[in-house]
Amino acid sequence: MPYLRPDWHRVHQRVRACADAVDQAWRALNYLCAAQLYLQHAPPHHTLTPADVKESPQGHWGVSPPVNLALAHLSTLIAAPSEGEAVLVHGAGHAGPSALAHAYLTGALRGAGSGPVWSTDALNSLVGSFPEGRHGGEITALIPGIRYMGGQLGPALAVAQGMAMDAPHRLAIPLIGDGEAETGLTAAAWTAHRALPEGGEHGHVLPVVLLNGLRMGGPSLLASMPPHQVRSYFTGLGYTPLITDGSDLRTELDRALQLLRPLGSTGAPVLVLTAPKGHTGPASVKGRPLLGTPAMHKTPLSDPRSDPDEFRVLARWLASYHPAELFTHDGAPTRKVRTALPTKPSAPHPRSRTPMPDATRSPNTISEALTNRAAHGAFRLFSPDELRSNRLLPTGQGEPPPPWVAEILNEEICHAWLQGYTETGRHALLASYEAFAPINTSLLTQHLKHLRLTGEQPSVNYLITSLGWRNTYTHRNPGLVTSLLEIRDPRVRVYTPADPIRAARTLAHMLTDRGHVNVLIYDKYSSTTFPLEHALTEEATGAAVWTQGPQHAVTQLVLASVGDLCARQISAGQQALLEHDPKLVLRRVHVHDLSALGRAPHALSDNDFTHLFPAHAPVLIATPTYPGTVRNCLHERGPTDRFHIVGYREPTRPGTHGEQLAHSALTVEALRERARSMIEEYQGC
Template sequence: MTLSLPATDRAGAATVFPDWEQTAAQAAARVPTEAVGACWRALNYLSAAQLYLADNPRLARPLRREDVKETPRGHWGVCPPVNWMLANLGPLAACRPPGAELVVLHGAGHAGPSALAHAYLTGALDQAVGTPGWSMPALRALTAGFPHPERFGGEITPLIPGIRHTGGQLGPALAVAQGMVLDAPHRLVVPLIGDGELETGAMAAAWLARRALARGDHGAVLPVVLANGLRMGGPSLLAGMSGEDVRGYFTGLGYEPLIHDGTDLAGFRRLLAAAFARLRPLGEPGRQPVIVLTMPKGHTGPNEVAGRRIAGTPAVHKTPLKDPRRSDAEFTALAQWLASYRPAELFTAQGRPSDLIRQALPSPRQQAPAAAKPAPAMGGQPWHRVSAVIRERAAAGEFRLFSPDEIASNRLNLADDGALPPWAVEILNEEICHAWLQGYTETGRDALLATYEAFAPINTSLLAQHLKHRRLAYRTGTGGLPSINYLITSLGWRNTYTHQNPGLASAMLELEDSFVHVYTPADAPRAAAVLAAMLTGRDRVNFLITDKHPGPAFPPGPFRDELTDGAAIWPQLTDRGRPDLVLASAGDIPARELTAAAQTLRTTRPDVTFRYVHINDLAVLGPAPQWPYGLREQTFARLFGTATPVLLAVPTYPAAVRALLAARGQADRFTVVGYRDPGRPTTPAGLLEHCRLSAPALSAQATHMLKEHGR
């Protein structure tokens, strides 16, 4: 959630780390504490009202049962501490230095009511609810329509104005924040981290991960831990630690913990000012501040009802009162709860926030358009061209390469002296690399993650969640972001048994997501050209699968069609006329083996006509409308025929490719050969034999298919 007008990441960006200490001093002088408190009450009231009210959104008259929703839905518990932070950060965003930007990143996806309430108060929700400005119809639409299943949903997504990160990815919020401020000295990101999230591997690694980032022109990250004591179903591990232990924990991580329970608003504003005074650019040595807010989960809600304890129990997580429309005790509790915020003081009869509240609010967010970059040129020897593409893109600026300690292993030569350039970062954690990549691209800059094929599947869940985020953002008209780019090499075909798992590509294809492209070029020159296109693209999630070891280079003539259509016929291996068998490859190792098999078949079966097709993007095998970039039926028939048997060799698990073909109704005539787990260690040659992907095995399979079809 952006709490200010953002500075562009390009022209006009600040070149000096902003004076956030001065910002805090100005905010304290300009905005009275009473305004911040009123804003917090308004956010809490709107959060609770969205869960429960079908009408009477301002409580202009005493609550009636018909004002209450039949079935309350949503999450309450996380809202009060999130609202506390939003209310306290608003004045700081409003008083930010010229050109600076303050972004709030929601780690927990359940704070949807908070984000919607904040968007209403700031005016960012105006057009989204279809009414001009603040109004009573707009306020009623906000509360009665929650969880807005056809518009916003009830959780944190980019459908809510100002959201830059979909909460609920479970763990990467801190690392995403780090990625957002890399090379952006004007930006401060405040990730709101649930104490349950602290128990995830990605979050645990992110505290240490900042040490992997070199000093440079970076912004700052101010982590805020919402230590509210509870996970969804019970006490968090952090809740079992004493204050001394919590302080020792964060001190040991290299941070300066600033702990507050939220009972003293003026005191918390002083603590927040102290945190701003201690901010350092990411990568700077020394302790960074971290705020630990120990406000109880569900604070300001009901403590107990009819002898049932609510506060301090998992009951506060969702709707603390389950059926207030029918339960007398719960109805009374709800009326008292909502009235405790004194909403008539907070909103005018026209649905406008009071003058006092508006003093504490930032400006609504506006998105700066991203500028396109020219495609880099290529040069050098085959695999070196891949490195050259990366280096040339980095030279154009606003680019980062992230890798889990595998740049050298993946044979990427990024500097003439062999050193690691400042724009490349290594850390032995796939999830952190993805989160950095996600944060960097989400703020309009290009990036690449280079990793081993076997370990890339660790990020499957993060990618699936981020694809949901991008789909929703695209629906709001805020697309045009740089693509998510993965360079997947050190392939299992040449690696040990434990390093064989091409599962990420399969998982991404199974999502049937139109953003996904799985590139399988036939050689290193083609891989370099594909990578250059990836690094200048927008609104895609690209996976380039390519072998880092030397291999054959194939005639470049058909490559233009491979790049534009996703697949092309190779004339040098194709006979005239209608073929008896189509041979198709995807990926460099399958192309190496299948072209060798084709040469053998042309010698041993001169009476048979063949067509050879290479597939540069597996995603084009899928049909419309699920795959809008898929091959048109006419093109698919031109490449693969309509009744001809096809032998298809792929570098992935074959099942996902079969599913794409089955969706076209074409699976019966395709024999797809790909990776099969050997169940034991074996040599690269042995693995190809086991998977029936060696040239002799493919030749034998082709001969068998010809016999089956009477040839």
């Protein structure tokens, strides 16, 4: 049954807390944030003493008050049952104290033991262990309720768009700080939704811009604009801006929820909150201004434990929240605070499990793998305007792409959409030119950190095509795979199938996979096919022996290929060698999963590795990556002196496909001569 799009304004009118409860919730959140930075334990009912203060205060205060103000107003909506799903996306940097405070007050943050959710010990543990406790000091998936942990500024708005895509029941609310608003990815995301057909079955996105005036070290660009220019800026982008200093946020939030438009539509609201940096914190200390200055970014008071003047300021600051009104003597938030910060029901919003394609029916082409997966729903293909160039879809010239395709000429937006889509339980694929995929290296690295903590969400899948061997001088860069393999993360898979059929089978697996970052390298011009008798072994172990000499004969040389282009070249080189000397004992190996060469839980076992590459034999490996990428994997196995690796070399000038192969010593003639010299060298040893 299709999901219904909730009337979020009506939902909020029914569940929202009274203004006094929201104010108390905001004060409770602010108190806990400041306490985490400064206190060894939280004494809301006792007089503060210098002994209560940490020796080295750490953490970020400046972004916490506006984030807390948003949390206090939105929490009832986020916890609203049954009608839909409201998801908060923390894009504002360094909001870890806020997320931890919110998780404690809602009862979601449980300790390692089986004690009560709220207690004096639990409250003291939250405060005293920050930022070195089990949850750390930044936003991570270890904090309950965190769907997206960021890690670098920029993606939050586009990730929220990916979460709302094809999900009419979902409202995604990204909190965007001044610093994030300056990034190119955020700037592109404001108009990116226009790449989606208006009126699609999408949910809503309500951006909240926390315009406190400063990025980390100085005035932010957006805050340098007067209010009428900020209004014109967002109006020009196609939004309806609602600007508030926070005093009327309740009213403006109601207006925003009334103005919501499905993703892909123009005129949707954006809330702009203009409270100053460090709002509700100390205005000054010893005559030095603090409020609204860069000093508020982290800990505005550097040593209140030892400095009496700073201690007096800290004591007044914490007392200004009247914590005794907000917490009971056993560390629990009061009932009024809990009405504004309710616990989200434990049962998730009901979703039917998406049926997967029949695994026994293997596709023969990339297009077939994509259309088979799309037919089962909950799937998106994202691409930076390159699908026809990469020959991935069966559509003819001038035909529109299928509705499950989203194209926008921005690799980072494509990744953020994919990330939001997969973080909400759906499967997706990003297809990109090899040369431009490295743009997303940092985003993928950050998402790997997220996967380590979240486990089995749908995999992040990349299809890398238009390889540098074929492309122009400016379109050559295989660096993404090198960067990912250098991380040595067992969740990374780099698939290098030998032909189109193997590539299609691999892609079909990726599109039902969970918990990995999968990269499939595929030449769009690939047409040579090889016998499939060893395909199951390749898929199961990561590599297979295709041919070998007579039984008990000593292998003189192992010829190994990585990827489809190199499979073709190495096979042709093998044939040329045997035509010249039919008595040569050659072992032919193909590496289907490049990440299996190193040492990882999924990698080749020692026995399988020795079977592929006998210890006495020299090995010639051809790879579409940089040669050093393969050598670094092999280094984990021990000495690599007997391995000679040829692969992509950066050209010194523009040249043809054939010239690039020659430059990289990957022509059939170059491979044959290298193989003959290796055989002669090892026979003479």
